[in-house]
Amino acid sequence: KAGVTQTPRYLIKTRGQQVTLSCSPISGHRSVSWYQQTPGQGLQFLFEYFSETQRNKGNFPGRFSGRQFSNSRSEMNVSTLELGDSALYLCASSLASGGAGNYGYTFGSGTRLTVV
Amino acid sequence: GESVGLHLPTLSVQEGDNSIINCAYSNSASDYFIWYKQESGKGPQFIIDIRSNMDKRQGQRVTVLLNKTVKHLSLQIAATQPGDSAVYFCAENGEGGKLIFGQGTELSVKP
Numbered sequence: 001k002a003g004v005t006q007t008p009r010y011l012i013k014t015r016g017q018q019v020t021l022s023c024s025p026i027s028g029h030r031s032v033s034w035y036q037q038t039p040g041q042g043l044q045f046l047f048e049y050f051s052e053t054q055r056n057k058g059n060f061p062g063r064f065s066g067r068q069f070s071n072s073r074s075e076m077n078v079s080t081l082e083l084g085d086s087a088l089y090l091c092a093s094s095l096a097s098g099g100a101g102n103y104g105y106t107f108g109s110g111t112r113l114t115v116v
Numbered sequence: 117g118e119s120v121g122l123h124l125p126t127l128s129v130q131e132g133d134n135s136i137i138n139c140a141y142s143n144s145a146s147d148y149f150i151w152y153k154q155e156s157g158k159g160p161q162f163i164i165d166i167r168s169n170m171d172k173r174q175g176q177r178v179t180v181l182l183n184k185t186v187k188h189l190s191l192q193i194a195a196t197q198p199g200d201s202a203v204y205f206c207a208e209n210g211e212g213g214k215l216i217f218g219q220g221t222e223l224s225v226k227p
Binding site for chain 1: 147148150158161167209211213215216217218
């Protein structure tokens with residue numbers, strides 16, 4: 001079956017712009033989590049969505065937001081981009097909410113965002 | 117705060133040797149741990165996991181050891197191959213089910 005699909009793979013934006021990233025989970029998976037990966041901070045949790053509701057949120061400013069649609073596809077948005085937002089944004093899908101210990105996570109290949 | 121850290125940022129081994137990657141975690145209440153492998157241009161890929169009621173778990177060529185007394189986790193790769201070259205992350209099941217990742221260790225396998 002198809003894995004987790006993230007689009008676009010690469011993106012270049014200018015400071016102050018906003019960006020929307022998309023994640024299509026594995027068919028049948030209803031939970032989508034987002035992570036930011038940078039060389040300095042490593043992998044950090046952004047938020048998790050399940051059944052179109054945000055279930056958990058990490059320590060990121062309000063410029064980072066997300067949503068989930070009825071087909072479980074998820075988008076994350078970053079407004080007023082800063083240079084420090086340059087990162088690989090990864091999404092992970094799971095059968096249900098409740099953590100990797102219960103249902104496991106499968107990661108996509110990520111979207112590489114560069115802010116100039 | 118919550119953290120999962122790695123002792124060695126880089127590890128270079130000869131093909132055929134065994135590799136050991138270490139990780140320290142801070143939350144003694146953590147009950148589930150995972151090792152991920154991340155190759156260039158890809159997302160983290162599950163390797164092996166272990167629950168806190170176990171000390172050791174074996175997979176194909178990989179073994180994870182958990183020492184709850186000193187809050188230490190290790191990944192052992194037997195007969196390391198060039199295809200094992202990647203960055204390895206340990207992760208801990210955090211509050212609300214989020215994953216808390218370590219900083220990663222880059223494994224380089226010399227042919």
